[in-house]
Amino acid sequence: MDVHPDHPDLEALAAEGKVIAYFGYGSLVNRHTLRTKFLGIRRAEARGWQRFWQPRDPTAEMALLSVQPNNAESVHGVVVYDLVDHLPSLDEREAGYNRRIIDPAALTIENPPLTDLPVFIYEATPGASNAVELGSAILQSYLDAVMQGFHDLYGDDGLxxxxxxxxxxxxxxxxxxxxxxxxxxxxxxAGEAELFDSLVSARGVEAIELNPNE
Structure with missing residues (x-):
C-alpha cells in the first residue's frame, strides 16, 4: 500500500542536489501535519533509537516526543523526502532538538525511491529529563495527531x-x-477518539481536564 504518491520530479530534483530526507517518529508521521509540499514519504524503521516523552525545554509544562540512542530498541515512523529549501522551516519546527544523520545500516525504508541520500533525525538534547520526572503533561490534541498517523500507516498493531x-x-x-x-x-x-482513548487509558495515563481560564 502506497503512503502517498511521489512528486513526478523527485528523482530529477535529487540528481540536482535539491532533495533532503528526514525521519519522522511523532507528529511528522501524520502527513496532515506537514506544512511543506513534500516530494515523497515512506514507512521506515530506525534501529538503535528509543522514543520517549520529553518537554521542549526545562521550563516547559507540555511534553512532546523525542528520541535518544538505545541499541536495544528501534523506532518505526516515516522517511519524508522534501526540498532542501525547506530545511530551515523544518529546523524551526524542531527547535530545541539536534539534527543528526541516521546510520544507513540501521535504517530500513520501504521501497526507497532514492539511494545514498542522508536521512536526518531530530534527537533530544543530551541529558534532558523525561516528562515524568518533570511532571509535564501530554497534549491530547498532539497525541491525537501522532496516533492518527500511526494508525493510518501501520494499522491497529502498529498503533x-x-x-x-x-x-x-x-x-x-x-x-x-x-x-x-x-x-x-x-x-x-469516526471511531478514532474512542480507539485512542481506550489505548491511552490502558497504558495508565492520568487524564486531566483543560481549565478554560488557563
Missing part, C-alpha cells in the same frame, strides 16, 4: 506498538481535544 514501546506514558494527559492547543491539530475520523 499498539507505538503505545507500548514509547517511554514516559506514565504521566498526565491534558484533554484539549475540544479546544486544541497543538498548532497542527487534525480532525479525527
Amino acid at each position: 499498539k506498538r507505538f503505545i507500548e514501546r514509547t517511554q514516559g506514558f506514565e504521566t498526565r494527559l491534558l484533554q484539549d481535544r475540544s479546544a486544541p492547543r497543538y498548532a497542527r491539530s487534525v480532525p479525527l475520523l
Whole structure:
C-alpha cells in the first residue's frame, strides 16, 4: 500500500542536489501535519533509537516526543523526502532538538525511491529529563495527531506498538481535544477518539481536564 504518491520530479530534483530526507517518529508521521509540499514519504524503521516523552525545554509544562540512542530498541515512523529549501522551516519546527544523520545500516525504508541520500533525525538534547520526572503533561490534541498517523500507516498493531514501546506514558494527559492547543491539530475520523482513548487509558495515563481560564 502506497503512503502517498511521489512528486513526478523527485528523482530529477535529487540528481540536482535539491532533495533532503528526514525521519519522522511523532507528529511528522501524520502527513496532515506537514506544512511543506513534500516530494515523497515512506514507512521506515530506525534501529538503535528509543522514543520517549520529553518537554521542549526545562521550563516547559507540555511534553512532546523525542528520541535518544538505545541499541536495544528501534523506532518505526516515516522517511519524508522534501526540498532542501525547506530545511530551515523544518529546523524551526524542531527547535530545541539536534539534527543528526541516521546510520544507513540501521535504517530500513520501504521501497526507497532514492539511494545514498542522508536521512536526518531530530534527537533530544543530551541529558534532558523525561516528562515524568518533570511532571509535564501530554497534549491530547498532539497525541491525537501522532496516533492518527500511526494508525493510518501501520494499522491497529502498529498503533499498539507505538503505545507500548514509547517511554514516559506514565504521566498526565491534558484533554484539549475540544479546544486544541497543538498548532497542527487534525480532525479525527469516526471511531478514532474512542480507539485512542481506550489505548491511552490502558497504558495508565492520568487524564486531566483543560481549565478554560488557563
